Amino acid sequence: MSALSALPFLKPVHLRSPRSSPGGxxxxxxxxxxxxxxxxxxxxxxxxxxxxxxxxxxxxCPLHLDEIRHFLNLCPELSLGWFEExxxxxxxxxxxxDQDRLSQEALTLHKPQxxxxxxxxxxxHRTFRQQGKGSILMWRYLQYLRCLxxxxxxxLMCEDFLVPFYQKCGxxxxxxCEVTVGDLAFIEMQHPVRGHAFMRxxxxx
Numbered sequence: 001m002s003a004l005s006a007l008p009f010l011k012p013v014h015l016r017s018p019r020s021s022p023g024g025x026x027x028x029x030x031x032x033x034x035x036x037x038x039x040x041x042x043x044x045x046x047x048x049x050x051x052x053x054x055x056x057x058x059x060x061c062p063l064h065l066d067e068i069r070h071f072l073n074l075c076p077e078l079s080l081g082w083f084e085e086x087x088x089x090x091x092x093x094x095x096x097x098d099q100d101r102l103s104q105e106a107l108t109l110h111k112p113q114x115x116x117x118x119x120x121x122x123x124x125h126r127t128f129r130q131q132g133k134g135s136i137l138m139w140r141y142l143q144y145l146r147c148l149x150x151x152x153x154x155x156l157m158c159e160d161f162l163v164p165f166y167q168k169c170g171x172x173x174x175x176x177c178e179v180t181v182g183d184l185a186f187i188e189m190q191h192p193v194r195g196h197a198f199m200r201x202x203x204x205x
Contacts, residue, residue, distance in 0.1 A: 003052055038079040038091060040072045045088040046081075046123075053123040060120040062182065063093060067108065071095050071120070074110045077148075078117060080141045082133065090124040090137045092155075102155055102188055104115065104179050117145055119156040138169045142191060151193045157186035 038046065047065045055063045063071070071093055072079060078094035084123035097106050106118050119141075124134050145151045157177040158166060166189050167173070177188035 003179055022168075030119065032085060032112075034083045036043065036083070036136075037076050037083060038072055038081045038093070040069050041077055042081060042088060042091075043068045043072055043140045044089050046093070049125050049165055050121060050123045052126055054121075054200055058081060060184075066092065073108065078183045080135050080137065080144060084128075084174075086149055088125070089128045090122075090133045092119060092122045092141045094141075097155065102179055105193040106178065107181075117151050117154045119154055130197075134165070135169060142170070142193070148193075153162070154191040155188065157188050159184065159186060161185055163189070 017129075043065060046068050047061075049064075050061050050063065075095050080092045081088050082090040094117045094131065095110040095113060096114035097109075097116040097118040098111040099106075101115070102118060107120075120144075122134055122138060142154065145154060152173075156166065157172070157179055163173060169191070171189040171191045174188045174190055177186040179186060
């Protein structure tokens with residue numbers, strides 16, 4: 001059994017009964033709702049959602065297509081996608097970082113020996129916004145990180161208007177981030193992540 005299949009919050013959630021054919025036999029249907037780590041094959045779907053979500057707001061994307069492929073090849077285990085009947089509707093992409101605060105290098109580097117999970121991007125497909133999916137996905141992602149033995153903290157940077165959203169997800173603001181993208185400035189936020197041993201004692205991971 002893989003580590004991921006042992007985590008109950010990454011298992012498919014079946015919200016509907018399987019459909020029946022006219023002859024009364026059940027036919028295969030995709031899970032109504034499924035959470036899983038992303039793969040490089042998901043990169044185009046990821047980029048399409050991200051591009052629509054961010055370009056209209058900030059004029060640029062946190063990750064371009066080649067960078068998405070880069071991280072999904074290096075550290076797919078630090079990503080999480082929400083699929084509805086096989087269609088990607090929301091995702092998070094992260095990588096490892098080895099310093100207390102984010103720097104410009106954190107935008108493109110994955111530090112395999114790091115203990116800080118840098119959350120690069122969270123995005124929801126436009127059809128599924130205003131339904132609480134971003135908050136649910138972040139909660140599941142943080143639960144997942146708590147079962148990774150190397151993860152100690154999660155860091156992200158966001159614009160001012162997103163600070164209340166991430167505070168509701170349990171993040172605290174650390175102050176201005178030293179990273180800039182063009183004219184954009186960001187607030188850096190963190191969330192503690194408990195270690196593997198604690199979760200094994202308390203949640204069956």
